Amino acid sequence: MAGEIIDGKAFAAQLREKVGVLAADFAAKAGRKAGLAVVLVGDDPASQVYVGSKGKATLAANMASFEHRLPESTSEGELLALVARLNADSTVDGILVQLPLPAHIDEQAVIAAIDPNKDVDGFHVTNAGRLAVGQSGFVPCTPLGCMMLLTDRLGDLSGLNAVVIGRSNIVGKPMAQLLLDANATVTIAHSRTKDLAEVVRRADILVAAVGRAEMVRADWIKPGATVIDVGINRLAPEPGANKGRLVGDVAFGEAREVAGAITPVPGGVGPMTIAVLLRNTLVAAHRNAGIALSEDAI
Numbered sequence: 001m002a003g004e005i006i007d008g009k010a011f012a013a014q015l016r017e018k019v020g021v022l023a024a025d026f027a028a029k030a031g032r033k034a035g036l037a038v039v040l041v042g043d044d045p046a047s048q049v050y051v052g053s054k055g056k057a058t059l060a061a062n063m064a065s066f067e068h069r070l071p072e073s074t075s076e077g078e079l080l081a082l083v084a085r086l087n088a089d090s091t092v093d094g095i096l097v098q099l100p101l102p103a104h105i106d107e108q109a110v111i112a113a114i115d116p117n118k119d120v121d122g123f124h125v126t127n128a129g130r131l132a133v134g135q136s137g138f139v140p141c142t143p144l145g146c147m148m149l150l151t152d153r154l155g156d157l158s159g160l161n162a163v164v165i166g167r168s169n170i171v172g173k174p175m176a177q178l179l180l181d182a183n184a185t186v187t188i189a190h191s192r193t194k195d196l197a198e199v200v201r202r203a204d205i206l207v208a209a210v211g212r213a214e215m216v217r218a219d220w221i222k223p224g225a226t227v228i229d230v231g232i233n234r235l236a237p238e239p240g241a242n243k244g245r246l247v248g249d250v251a252f253g254e255a256r257e258v259a260g261a262i263t264p265v266p267g268g269v270g271p272m273t274i275a276v277l278l279r280n281t282l283v284a285a286h287r288n289a290g291i292a293l294s295e296d297a298i
């Protein structure tokens, strides 16, 4: 029997709805809306579309959206000056600088300049450190969204074998921390892991975040496992088409036959990332305004 498809898109829509209600409450209490500033440098078409959809989702969730689209030629100094202005602006609760940045700008320097209490991406070393030692801070949106899908499906993760493929600062490492905090037994695998298929076959929970199209095959998956596919890879276009299909890091069709449940691409983890960004912004607004919010409720 084929595994269940985990509908990340529907889950994300519910989360955005909940955030929207709480954001309206916040606005009534604070006398202003929660605000998210998104900064895009350059004119990469995929990033343009993505930043536009974040802006729309922000407004739909009863929050204020501040978009800053800067030319490719923007200097690091100019970008740092904008970040400093946003840090000082009390109507801005969350700041997201879209990555990747042009090659002439040092990404680490820009992330380091963001006030950690406005770092709704959870990329600042202060937030990475807080997560590592179990203090409350901001957790990167994609792994937090994956955790929400996992706990919704599985409840308690204690003692389960979790394998994360990928060790990025943005997904793999924070994902492993969250799974460990939830008492899973965690393995972080990567491109140099020996017998990767063998390691993956032990996973009750598999999170694939390597960025290699359809790398994980059906015979790597433990029957009944829960598979979370973080990869978003665009294949080469079919003859006559101008855009290739989007696929994950998992060969979805065949993997679904073995897995207990699996996220699709698109419609899985991607929409969760944006919903969690709004959730983090709502949390930031409450903290910055000194208004209580039960963070378990969201």
Ligand SMILES: Nc1nc(=O)c2c([nH]1)NC[C@@H]1CN(c3ccc(C(=O)N[C@@H](CCC(=O)O)C(=O)O)cc3)C=[N+]21
Pocket: 050, 096, 097, 098, 099, 100, 121, 141, 232, 246, 265, 266, 267, 268, 269, 270, 271, 272, 273, 274
């Ligand atoms: N500072 C920063 N923070 C980010 O969170 C960040 C970033 N920079 N740079 C780019 C990546 C990419 N990312 C995605 C989020 C949602 C979808 C998403 O919603 N995808 C849909 C549709 C995909 C499509 O059709 O193109 C889906 O998977 O169903 C995709 C990609 C966030 N990123």
